[in-house]
Amino acid sequence: MSNIIFDRVARHFRRNGVDLAAVDGVSFEVRKSEFVAIVGPSGCGKTTCLRMAAGLDFPTAGSVTVGGKPVTGPGPDRSVVFQQFALFPWKTVVENIDFGLRAARLPLTERRERVGRYVDLMGLKGHESAFPHQLSGGMQQRVAIARSYVLDPDVLLMDEPFGSLDAQTRVVMQEELIKLARVSPRTVLFITHAVEEAVYLADRVVVMTRRPGRIGEIIDVAKVRMDEHWDRHERVEDVMDEASFVHLRTHIWRLLREQQSRNEQ
Amino acid sequence: MRNGWREPSRLAVGGSTLAAVVVLWYLATTFTQIIPPVYFPTPAEVLQAFRQITVQGYADGQLQQHFLHSCWLVLMGFAAAVGLGVPLGMLMGWSRRAEALINPVFLLLRPIPPLAWIPLAIVWLGLGDAAKVLVIWFAAFVPAVINSYAGVRSIEPYLIEAARSLGIRGAMLVREVLFPGALPLIFTGLRLSLQACWTTLVAAELIGAIVGLGHVLYQAGLDLFPAMIVVGMIGVAIAGGLMTTALGRLEAWSMPWHRR
Ligand SMILES: Nc1ncnc2c1ncn2[C@@H]1O[C@H](COP(=O)(O)OP(=O)(O)O)[C@@H](O)[C@H]1O
């Protein structure tokens, strides 16, 4: 498994001839098999950070390394779950999940076995030959997550994967993701603007500030989760009811609110 | 929904509309003679002309020969245009460099109506089939290229990024991402191309041909034979309609995922 290191990363865009700093001086690490969530207001550069780890975009200054190697492009060691699901509409559920395995030229028997496992794990049985548009949003995102996990990547990069799901589906998906993370632990960089989601899922939460995106604070959730035994709860709402959870959530909320008011002044 | 009770009822409506037109035609030309037979033939005359061209032949051939010959030319020109135009358009859609290289030529050629190429084609290749195929090819080529180009451009960038991060490259990317992604617009282009093919073919055959439906129209015009003109027109309509229907079937069959 690999870690991800952001070292004094800056990314500037030119827009209408004006230089715009999307991210500036971002340094943090996602350790091996750690689940790190980035929260921050919309437009603060979360997606830009994730794209640089994915190799879909590159820093203007500083470096992003995965497993000790600088990122030079997309690679089989990292897979991405997009907010828009990004399923291929012309491929069935199974074909979508299998696509990356075929590109990696894995033997058919192994592909079958792996795809079958994730179809089971993500509750997609019975929908194997459906096309994406025939599925609900929640189901589509299950396919997208299966498509990423099935490649057995060192690193998973998820950009607001549950952002377009309704509240109930979202909660179910969060529970599923926690289960999946227990069955097959991975290094995960997870982006969200939902504070509760970040605290529920992550080992550490990185709070980013408004543009230019910088790191505000990094909160260690894993320690509290262990000390307070959140894992004894099966359901999201029970964890969210814990005083320690509420405390952390409120703390992060305050951080985000402070920035907001600072920005407005 | 599409295969339920709607389909037969639509057929029934279409059939009755057609029957009504024929009845009106009969009433106007034969029964009341509001339209004098010199301007427009009666149904009986058209039937007679149809019998003549299928049995004895007209304009150096029987209807079957004219019909098949025209269809054959359209198919050849269309296939050549699609075979070349779709890959070229997709390449332009994918590669900025290819676009920069090829687009100026297109900007120059695009405003020229395909029919304007007929004289040059005749000068180059004479009145035979080659000239017609060339003109049809040209007519179909431009819409095929432009829509394939637009098709590739219409693919959501995140889909291409998803493909890249799944490790999909080269032929697999073209065959399984770019092509199916561009396919809805490619078919739009093919429909436009096919229409342009028929327009151009008939025009080219009107100017000079040995066999073909356009040649029938030309000859019937010279002979002042309105009934045969109508037979020729119906022939063109049926040939064009058949090909358009076949293309529609192919479209539905090749994009089972595409909801309409
Ligand atoms: N390709 C681009 N060109 C110009 N500006 C961009 C580009 N991508 C992102 N930006 C800008 O960078 C900032 C951060 O964007 P993003 O990373 O998408 O934020 P977030 O994901 O946190 O909402 C925004 O102001 C956005 O407009």
Ligand SMILES: [Mg+2]
């Ligand atoms: Mg974003």
